[in-house]
Amino acid sequence: MNVLVTGGAGFIGSNFVYYQLKNHPEDKVIVVDKLTYAGNLSTLKPIMDKIVFEKVDICDEKEIDRVFREHKPDVVVNFAAESHVDRSIENPNVFLETNIMGTANMMNHCRKYGDIRYHQVSTDEVYGDLPLDRPDLLFTEETPIHTSSPYSASKASADLLVGAYLRTFGLPVTISRCSNNYGPYHFPEKLIPLMIANALADKPLPVYGKGENVRDWLYVEDHCSAIDLIIRKGKIGEVYNIGGNNEIHNIDIVKMICEKLDKPESLITYVTDRKGHDLRYAIDSSKIQRELGWTPATTFPEGLQKTVDWYLANKDWWEEIISGEYQNYYEKMYGNR
Ligand code: NAD
Numbered sequence: 001m002n003v004l005v006t007g008g009a010g011f012i013g014s015n016f017v018y019y020q021l022k023n024h025p026e027d028k029v030i031v032v033d034k035l036t037y038a039g040n041l042s043t044l045k046p047i048m049d050k051i052v053f054e055k056v057d058i059c060d061e062k063e064i065d066r067v068f069r070e071h072k073p074d075v076v077v078n079f080a081a082e083s084h085v086d087r088s089i090e091n092p093n094v095f096l097e098t099n100i101m102g103t104a105n106m107m108n109h110c111r112k113y114g115d116i117r118y119h120q121v122s123t124d125e126v127y128g129d130l131p132l133d134r135p136d137l138l139f140t141e142e143t144p145i146h147t148s149s150p151y152s153a154s155k156a157s158a159d160l161l162v163g164a165y166l167r168t169f170g171l172p173v174t175i176s177r178c179s180n181n182y183g184p185y186h187f188p189e190k191l192i193p194l195m196i197a198n199a200l201a202d203k204p205l206p207v208y209g210k211g212e213n214v215r216d217w218l219y220v221e222d223h224c225s226a227i228d229l230i231i232r233k234g235k236i237g238e239v240y241n242i243g244g245n246n247e248i249h250n251i252d253i254v255k256m257i258c259e260k261l262d263k264p265e266s267l268i269t270y271v272t273d274r275k276g277h278d279l280r281y282a283i284d285s286s287k288i289q290r291e292l293g294w295t296p297a298t299t300f301p302e303g304l305q306k307t308v309d310w311y312l313a314n315k316d317w318w319e320e321i322i323s324g325e326y327q328n329y330y331e332k333m334y335g336n337r
């Protein structure tokens with residue numbers, strides 16, 4: 001099978017590429033990535049001879065057409081996106097372009113080349129948020145779409161388009177909506193890697209608001225195994241929620257990281273809250289567990305330890321990132337916060 005992975009130089013996409021090579025060595029993997037600030041070719045360096053890499057924007061009609069003609073994918077897995085909520089608050093437009101128009105462009109080519117199987121990697125953020133004081137409430141696949149940020153609105157728009165291509169054109173599609181991932185190759189603008197990098201440098205650990213917001217954490221390899229099951233065994237037209245049942249307050253995660261790195265909690269600095277900050281995400285993933293037999297393999301304590309160990313062992317990877325343009329980003333986002 002020829003598997004076309006967009007966004008394969010990013011966090012989850014690259015982990016998925018590694019997962020594919022390990023578990024389906026007979027398949028051919030084609031990676032399409034524009035290499036934005038979030039894409040890192042060094043992540044794929046050890047496996048460059050085992051994959052096809054195309055530096056292409058998913059919005060580029062001509063180039064995506066060439067990629068489909070040359071590499072004849074059997075399945076497209078669309079990870080490519082602008083993915084950071086804070087950046088979407090600063091500059092929404094690129095989110096609309098990549099996350100919506102890019103999705104449409106990929107599906108148009110799936111249609112053109114014979115109704116190729118298409119999987120959309122979506123997010124639990126399309127469901128909005130849940131109250132902090134109702135632990136009984138979880139997002140199911142039936143929860144109405146109700147978004148908060150330009151990022152989540154762009155992802156929800158893409159999901160609606162995917163549904164429209166199913167109903168109107170009969171394109172064989174699936175959608176997965178996953179909770180917060182963590183693990184190797186996570187870009188250090190996101191909570192866990194940012195806190196690890198700052199703590200190691202004895203820099204302040206900027207917690208938004210009171211740190212009481214809750215996220216439902218899933219080790220990235222478990223997200224990859226779920227998507228792999230969906231593209232091979234999932235039912236066309238279905239949405240699958242993916243989550244780890246690991247609801248944790250942000251402040252508790254930051255404290256755990258301090259403890260693991262033997263750093264004082266006095267580094268924790270409460271800063272101005274994110275605009276429109278979603279309070280709590282919590283996923284009910286019973287459908288994919290029941291219908292496809294998926295279960296997450298990594299508990300949060302194991303996963304967090306593996307992640308901290310990975311960042312300690314791979315300083316070159318992230319120090320290179322935070323030494324460049326990231327400095328300007330950090331100053332702009334956190335300088336006067
Ligand atoms: P990321 O920001 O780490 O990586 C995104 C990748 O897409 C980068 O390699 C980037 O270069 C590439 N890209 C961006 N714009 C592109 C374009 N126009 N054309 C081609 N490539 C482009 O993101 P991530 O955290 O790995 O997320 C991957 C996907 O999973 C996204 O669709 C995101 O919405 C979804 N998701 C993420 C999480 C999470 O916790 N990170 C959870 C659920 C769903």
Ligand code: DAU
Pocket residue numbers: 083084085086122123124125178179180181189190191192194206207208209211213214215250274281
């Ligand atoms: O739920 C899935 C989503 O998870 C994905 O769709 C997004 O692509 C992904 O980025 C992630 O979104 P979040 O906004 O939840 O992740 P982030 O790591 O940016 O923030 C996690 C929580 O930590 C959130 O409540 C904001 C808070 N936070 C974040 C940063 C970067 C802080 O308190 N301080 C920080 O410096």
